[in-house]
Every structure is written in structure tokens, then in C-alpha cells.
Amino acid sequence: MTTGLSQGVGPTVAAPAWSAPPPRAARWSGRPPLLLVVLATVGAGLFVFPLAGLLVKAPWEQLPALLVAPEARDALGLSLLCSLSATALCVLLGVPLAWVQQRTRLPGRGLLRAITTLPVVLPPVAGGVALLYAFGSRGIFGWVLNRDTGIQLAFTTTGVIIAETFVAMPFMVITISGALQSVDRRLEEAARTFGANRWTIFWRVTLPLIRPSLIAGTVLSWARALGEFGATITFAGNYPGKTQTMPLAVYVALETNPDAAVALSLILVAVSLGILTGLRRQWFGPT
Numbered sequence: 001m002t003t004g005l006s007q008g009v010g011p012t013v014a015a016p017a018w019s020a021p022p023p024r025a026a027r028w029s030g031r032p033p034l035l036l037v038v039l040a041t042v043g044a045g046l047f048v049f050p051l052a053g054l055l056v057k058a059p060w061e062q063l064p065a066l067l068v069a070p071e072a073r074d075a076l077g078l079s080l081l082c083s084l085s086a087t088a089l090c091v092l093l094g095v096p097l098a099w100v101q102q103r104t105r106l107p108g109r110g111l112l113r114a115i116t117t118l119p120v121v122l123p124p125v126a127g128g129v130a131l132l133y134a135f136g137s138r139g140i141f142g143w144v145l146n147r148d149t150g151i152q153l154a155f156t157t158t159g160v161i162i163a164e165t166f167v168a169m170p171f172m173v174i175t176i177s178g179a180l181q182s183v184d185r186r187l188e189e190a191a192r193t194f195g196a197n198r199w200t201i202f203w204r205v206t207l208p209l210i211r212p213s214l215i216a217g218t219v220l221s222w223a224r225a226l227g228e229f230g231a232t233i234t235f236a237g238n239y240p241g242k243t244q245t246m247p248l249a250v251y252v253a254l255e256t257n258p259d260a261a262v263a264l265s266l267i268l269v270a271v272s273l274g275i276l277t278g279l280r281r282q283w284f285g286p287t
Contacts, residue, residue: 075249094172128234179213
């Protein structure tokens with residue numbers, strides 16, 4: 001009868017589950033079904049052909065001149081200012097929001113989680129209308145702010161930042177919530193036994209553990225803010241030098257200067273592709 005004790009040695013200890021690296025995903029070794037290959041090819045073409053169209057139609061010789069034109073420079077500068085500001089707000093507000101949803105027993109957490117992730121599936125124009133009737137000069141909160149302080153948020157650069165934060169923050173909340181769910185709570189409990197308070201545990205233990213997800217959520221939020229269109233044009237308008245970001249400039253240039261629209265689109269595509277390439281290992285693992 002096995003007792004789990006070795007003669008004169010002591011109890012046997014099983015190797016921890018984390019000692020062995022996870023197996024790599026198995027790959028198909030035989031001939032793939034023809035129908036799946038055909039359907040996959042058609043699906044890939046839906047993404048490849050639009051990108052190829054941009055590359056073929058791009059005015060490569062005029063590209064530098066188009067990108068340094070005053071309209072393009074203003075749109076690019078405003079996009080960087082607003083998207084980086086919105087990203088900072090996503091980090092400042094989204095991380096605590098994700099922590100509250102994941103680590104507290106606040107009543108209505110499910111409803112709060114649904115509301116905070118709603119902009120992911122909500123049409124951006126509808127989000128812009130909602131922002132307008134909340135923070136506009138006649139909105140339920142905007143009119144009080146305008147009456148008491150004279151501050152107007154709609155149709156301003158600040159309005160662009162708010163609109164971009166509204167659509168980008170869910171990506172931060174979702175990413176951080178998933179990271180918090182996978183954190184080993186025993187490490188936080190160990191810090192608590194050594195006398196660390198809740199803020200110290202969050203700052204010195206939790207944040208370092210979720211740092212990769214924090215970086216990924218920040219980059220995703222910035223990419224979403226940089227490409228925002230619908231909520232921005234609805235809530236902030238399309239005023240050159242004030243609220244006209246790059247996506248809005250592309251929309252206008254498509255009617256008046258198609259070459260400039262293609263040039264600006266190439267910048268957005270390059271940024272987005274670079275972000276996806278940088279995050280591919282975190283999303284898909286080793287390939």
C-alpha cells in the first residue's frame with residue numbers, strides 16, 4: 001500500500017503545476033478542407049483588398065507635401081493632443097473603475113459593468129447624441145455647468161477629449177478587469193499580513209502584477225481615441241483647428257482633395273497596424 005512516504009526520505013512532493021511550460025497550440029498537419037480554404041480566402045480578401053486599394057491609389061510622390069499642408073498639420077496636432085489627453089483620462093479613471101467592478105461587492109456591479117462597456121457596441125453617433133444631451137449647453141448636466149461657471153463643453157476641443165474618452169475607456173476597463181481576475185490574490189493577502197494598507201497593496205503589489213495589461217489597455221485606448229469619428233463630429237462638431245481631428249479631416253478631404261484623404265488614411269492605418277503588431281503576442285501568444 002502506497003503511503004506517500006519514501007523510505008527514510010520523507011513525503012514525496014508533486015511538482016507544482018506551473019513548473020512545466022504550457023504546450024504550444026497544435027497545428028493542422030494534413031490537407032485542410034478545400035471549402036474552409038476558399039471561405040478563409042474570401043474573408044481575408046475583405047481586409048486585404050481595402051488596404052491594397054489605399055496603397056495603390058496613394059500619391060506617393062506628393063505624400064510629403066500633403067502631410068505638411070496646414071490642414072493636415074492642424075488635424076494631426078489636434079488628434080495627438082486630444083487622443084493623448086483622452087488616454088490619460090482612461091488610465092486615471094478606467095483603472096479604478098475596473099478595480100471597483102472586479103474587487104468590490106458594490107450593489108449593481110453587473111449593471112455598472114454593462115453600462116461602462118456599452119460604448120464598445122453602441123454606434124458612435126448615438127454616443128455623441130447621448131453626450132450632447134448630457135454635457136451640451138442644454139444637457140442635463142451641461143446647462144448647470146454653463147449657467148454656474150460659463151464653461152461650455154460641446155463643440156470645443158475639450159468636447160473632443162470627452163468624446164474620445166467615452167469611446168476609448170471601455171477598452172481600458174475590459175483589459176484591466178481581465179487582468180485583475182487572473183491575479184493571484186494570495187500575493188495581495190501576503191502583503192496585508194505584513195501590515196500594508198489597501199493603497200500600498202494596490203500601488204506596490206497589484207499594479208506591478210497587471211503592468212503588461214495596463215500597457216496594452218493604454219495603447220488600445222489611445223488607438224481607439226485616435227480613430228474616433230462619430231461621437232466627435234456629433235458632440236464636438238467639425239471645426240478646423242478646433243475640433244477637426246484626423247478622421248474628420250479625412251471625411252472632409254474625401255470630397256475636396258481625395259489625395260489628402262488617402263495620405264491621412266495611410267497614417268491612421270500605419271498607426272493601427274503598428275499597434276496590432278506590437279500586441280500580437282499578448283493577444284494570440286507565440287506564433
